[in-house]
Amino acid sequence: MKRYVLNRRKYLWWFGGALFLFFIILAVFSSSIAPYHPRERFEPFVSPSQKHLWGTNDIGNDIFSEFVYGSRVSLLVGLFTGALSTSLGVVIGLIAGFHSGFFDEVLMGLTDVVLMIPRIPLIIVLSAFLRPNMWLLILVMSILWWTSTARVIRSRTMQIRAMSFVESARCLGFSNRHIVFSEVLPNIFMVVIPEFLLTVASAMISETSLSFLGLGDPSLKSWGTMIHFAFQRGGFLNGMWWWYIPPGLGITFFVMSIVFLSFSFEEGEFELKEEVKDVSFNN
Amino acid sequence: MSLLTIEGLEVTFENLTGNVRAVQNISLQIHDQETMALIGETGCGKSVVAQAILQLLPGNARLSGTILFNNRNLLQLNEREMASLRGKEIAIIFQNPSLALNPVYTIGWQVGEPFRIHQNFDRKRSLQEARSLLAQMKFEKPHSAVKMYPFEFSGGMNQRVLIASALALHPLLLIADEPTRGLDRELIDEIIPLLDLSRKKYASSLFLITHDLTVAREISDRISVMYSGEIIEQASASVFFHKPLHPYSQGLLGSLPENGFHPIPGHSPSMIDFIAGCQFHPRCSWANDRCRREKPGEYLIDGQRVRCFRYDRG
């Protein structure tokens, strides 16, 4: 029974990985996969047909092509925000965890304050003042999203620092910098990955939501923007579900695949613990 | 009168990497009104025996044999039936008391728990009982103690709390799995007499599992020695400490400080090592060819049982 259970779990992870790969391929090879260019105009408001798999929107763009190219925006925003904010979080977490005392207090205070800033409302307010722009969005999100990573890295760093092999490295005279790079970093790697993935997922959801409000970059047609136009230009009231359901499902499944992947890093540890202390109570 | 009879108990753990035989063919009896000590090194499987009695082993454990208690074979009971036994007829305490206690509930809540589980007492009444139990465990201020939390108590105090809750319903058998591990000498000298006294007052028998020979000597009536998953000697305490039969037991006594601190050569096998013949032969000065090939059975010498070819008179 146990062996079977373990394999079934692996099914889910492989599925998540495959799904993720699917979207990556969609994004990278958009030009080969999409039948038309997303800005090419045809007859508007066409229902799904032979020529247009998912019909056309209000100005005649092929929805399927829009969808394929839209994956790029989500991916880009997600990855860049993830990379930037995770890096920021790791640096802050490392410094705070490694040098307790003053640095730790100050950095943790900063983290607390940034944590309490309402993120989406702030971005909405900023977007009202400034012209929406993808890179600006990435920058602002990165500045706001690093907090959970910093906290996790900090506690992990403190754990590692207390371990004996760091003590012995210290005694042997290695500089702090060396210790951080060769001893601490490899150990926090496993923790950084799920944090990175979850930040990517969160950034993608936020970008889609903001684009839905019309605050997205108008030069890039993200999935959120597609749904925005569907909602605004009568797509919803006219029951044209092929316009807004696919991009919505797209973002949902893309995020699901990322979350699956992040689980496989965490529950890898879980699985170990569960096996050692498997307590079956219901017999 | 035998309270608990273990016959041919075998415990194997199934892992993805292979099976581990933790306990092989264990047979022993615990009588009414007695303290039986199970002595052995860490990793020999004694805790597994303790947990097997109450069926508290992890899900990948496979058991065979019989454990008779009050004319029932415990290994054939289901979880619900076992649950009605646990804490009521057979209770267990183990090492690391601070972890055994739930950090977010008060001491009083936890000590009073057996009453609420098995006797349907309400909160108030179970708290009253908890207070009197703590008083008997030599807590000076039971009224304030019941309101405190485990993290506010020391390890020794928490151990006394565990003993209190274990004895709450006057179990027939109390199992103590390494109750003094990690405690310093002073605390041990406090806990052990308390355990002994409490057992005599509230329980019938004590199954004491320990690696500490001095503790065993202080309060036990009978001794069983376990090595690498097997019981290799059983005797009354007085006889055992005067004249142990098995080479391992002799080595154990020889390693005591008062006898010169002579260590036994070699190291004890881990559960995954496979040793042919007698489990102890690699470290035994007496070992001969037969020991290397065959497994010795149990031989009875004047009321003492020993698993060693040396005593094969046949």
Next chain:
Amino acid sequence: MILPTKKVIRYGVALFFIFTMNFFLPRAMPGDPVINLLGEDFVAGKETVEKLREELGLNRPVILQYTGYWRNILHLNLGYSYHFRTRVSTLLLSRLKWTFILVMPSLLLGTLLGAYAGALVGWGEKSWSSTLTFLLFLFIYCAPPFFLSLLFLYLFAFQMDIFPLKGFYTSGHFGDVLRHLFLPISVMTLSSASRNFMVMRGSVLQEKGKSYVWYARAKGRFGKNILFRHVFKNASLPIVTLFALDFGFIFAGALFIEIIFSLNGMGTLIYEAVLARDYPVLQGAFLIITLMVIGANFFADWLYSVIDPRVRQET
């Protein structure tokens, strides 16, 4: 009730910092600060603009402007909206009431549902039903709240015509209000539940392997009894933390849900304000939301110390 000074300072500083940020924002943004403070619906001749510049104190040194800002806030004066033609504070308060009607029951139900389901799934043996529940909640977790609303609206209102498409009420009867609120509250409840589910499940899985659980079994506790009497309290601690961390996200989700369902709360207000570039409303809304987030954090901290005695020592 224990109010550790360290925590009070922490919240005070956060509040101070964010409010200060809100002060500098319109003054730091490109464009005329007068417009930034009054909104782009404000149309007037050059003389009026200069007069207003004087009135708004934009010609005074920054320090005085700053103290003036705080004085206004303490007097609950958040400015005037030219787009909506009313005081910002009155506007916000009236809309906030409706948002609460959406958010409060949903948060409560969502937390209970998610915690309960998550605990059961985390505790029990792996089965098809538990995996299915997990996948379902995962889907809800990953779907942006606005899309979930669209989906629900499409399925239940459009296709099946069970529920109305928009607004808080058409006739004003209590039953009618319920009908209108059913879908948005369901969406919000499920969204909140999915997050609580994930956390609770993980938390129970972790607690499951701990010694005190094993020991509760050794005392004679049986089956789910152990879950609810011993594990739940410990496992719910991350839920409390989640409430604090997630509140901002959940509240933002509520705003989106309001927009889709055309409910007359903060969400639609902000949406309109963005389109009209009504900055005073946006800023005021931001302040109110900040206050709520900080309040939620405060509440969560207090609740945590009630549940876990170990943190009470930090006074």
